[in-house]
Amino acid sequence: MKKVFYAIAIAATIFTGCSSDDDEPVIKNPVEGELSGEITANKTLPYGNYKLKGMVKINAGVTLTIEKGSTFTADKRDGEAGLVVLKDGILIANGTADEPIVFTEQSKVAGSWAGIIMYGDAPIKGNGGVTSATSEDGLKLNYGGAKVNHSSGSLKYVRVEYAGLVITTNNKEHNGFSFYSVGAGTVLENLVSYKGSDDGFEFYGGSVSAKNLISYGNSDDSFDWQDSWSGELNSNWFAYQTGKANYGMEVEAKGNDNAFWPKVSNITLKRAADAVAETPAGEIQLDAFQFKSNGNGEFSNVVVDGYKSQVAGTIGGVTVNAFPGGAVQVLDVNTYNNQIAGGKIKFSNIKITNSSNTFVSGNAGFVLSAASFLPGTNWGPTNTATGANLTAGKWATVDGVNLLANL
Template identity: 80%
Template sequence: MKKVFYAIAISASIFTGCSSNDDEPIVKAPVEGEISGDITSNKTFAYGNYTLKGMVKIAAGVTVTIEKGSTITADKRDGEDGLVVLKNGTLIANGTADEPIVLTEQSKVAGSWAGIIMYGDAPMIGTGGVISADSEDGLKLPYGGANENHSSGSLKFVRVEYAGLVITSNQKEHNGFSFYAVGAGTVLENLVSYKGNDDGFEFYGGTVSGKNLISYGNSDDAFDWQDSWKGQNNTNWFAYQTGKANYGMEVEAKGNNNAFWPKVTNITLKRAAGTTTEAPSGEVQLDAIQFKSNGNGDFSNIVIDGYVNQTTPTSVTGGAVQVLDLNTYTNQVVGGKIKLTNVKISGTPTLFISGAGTFTLSAASFPGTNWGVSTTATGAALTSGKWATVDGVNLLANL
């Protein structure tokens, strides 16, 4: 195993702002350092500014803590960078609204590094019903376990910027946050994925839930999952798609007709005027929510806005809800496993898109009360602060 190298230029024990007046606060100076190699023993990174070098891996049985207010900066010029929590490793990165933990990249160019990758020990179900698969992040590590309540740690008020490194399409791809079979004991709260080159958040199976998530300006899907992910306590998801983007939410289950589904409440999906799809040909990728491969879910209090037809560079029809294939339509829509209730839609002329052309998706396709439009839905409820501000821009201004 590689050793972890810490080049600490300023001791964490140095303080500034001291005064003879005991009532004045003592301000702790940030340390300066480097994070690299495999981390094989427990480590706390004090509040500071760190350089991330390489695919840093937190080993099984090891707990790494990053103190609030810290900034970790990758540099694409030194090769592939990322922060990886291996199965049974633990990452504790708890910032605050005013002192978030920020992981960014020096050039501020989308797709410059691998983001945060976390492996857990919760179940997944892949193609053909397999309960284990190899990751698509280039590490090709097996994921999938049996512990639904497994914990990989806690991420609170963490922002990942300019990630989504894609080295070989469909062979080695990264997102802002990648969660492989992560369990429900893991805490994911107040997270931002900002201007990445792939998905903002992707769940590969598992049972973990995310609260107060912002996907802003990511060029593929804002939220994406597969491998029969079934998080049950998700709330306050906000996607703002601008520049180049595909789906607000891409929902699929690798063809498995599961008896369970994830649940998400309070969702806002917005697409800025002039935003174009990443893939203008082939599969249409311009919808607020797309279901395929038996993807399903229970979604409520949803605001959808701005999913208009695209005219340039290629003509593409956009809509609120797309179902791509007949199996998903039959098993999940007609079968009652897709619920979309209290949905407020504006700036989106087409409500339904039938991807396969062998069925017609409509409000009547949903049994009982599984589809319901509203004029009073409020969507995500999030509070502004430094955690949701980048270069002086309030990411919630369009919420």
């Protein structure tokens, strides 16, 4: 069995100029090393710069701890790479605002590696109400359990860059962060998914909640969930969509008409003027929120900006037709009947600017409008919403660019 390997080439800590009467700060130099293979025993990686090779897997019953400020760099020339937390494995990666833990790729090209993939043991509801399913990350692992408060560890001030490797759509594809049936005992705070070629964050069922998320420049959806994800303590989510980009949030529940729903407060979804759909001549995805397959949720203090319709013409050398875009799209009749009319999609304190439509009907079987949300408790447009509240720092800065400049 392969085991994790890391070679230390530079001493981890050097003390300089210190005496009993001198409180000068400790100078800490990074180690140099490599992370690869399977992690089969508890391991702590000191502050350092590491090469990330292959699909590194944290086995069940094992804890990997990463010290703040560490950087992991994959190289797509070496093949598929990613960090996988298997069910009952634990990842403790707690950076700080000024010393984040960064996962990146050598070429700085979107879609170059698999990102962070975490498996928990919390409940899901898949197609037909099934309580387990097979992952779409190419690992073909079973996910779905019964432990609502299961913990897979703690991620704080962690940034993932240039991930979202897609090999076969819906069969072997990766996001910046992929959370499979992750439980509510897991801590997810101050995370950045930067310029990936698929979704920034995707939740596959589970009950975990996440605070202070930045999804910046990802080519598919900024935030995505399915399999009846049920996290209710989510706050401060910011998406900035530029270049190729689809939905701000894609919300679905695999057709299950659930009596529960996730809750997210303090949301800012912004689409830059240069953003175009990932496949402008195919399935056009231009909306801040899209609900389908009985997806639902409760959203409060929401700012939506820049979600405009596509104009007929040429984009990237491709001839495209006009297509509506806007703040809220409902794709299918079942979602309209069960979730809109059923009062399971709720917006309170939402501010919409610089967007072509408030509502977009995805099916000829209904007309989505403000009246759909009556008697008013499910729709609350306002000019006072403030959206996400995030603090700048090195955790939210890439190559000198402050990711919160457009917040």
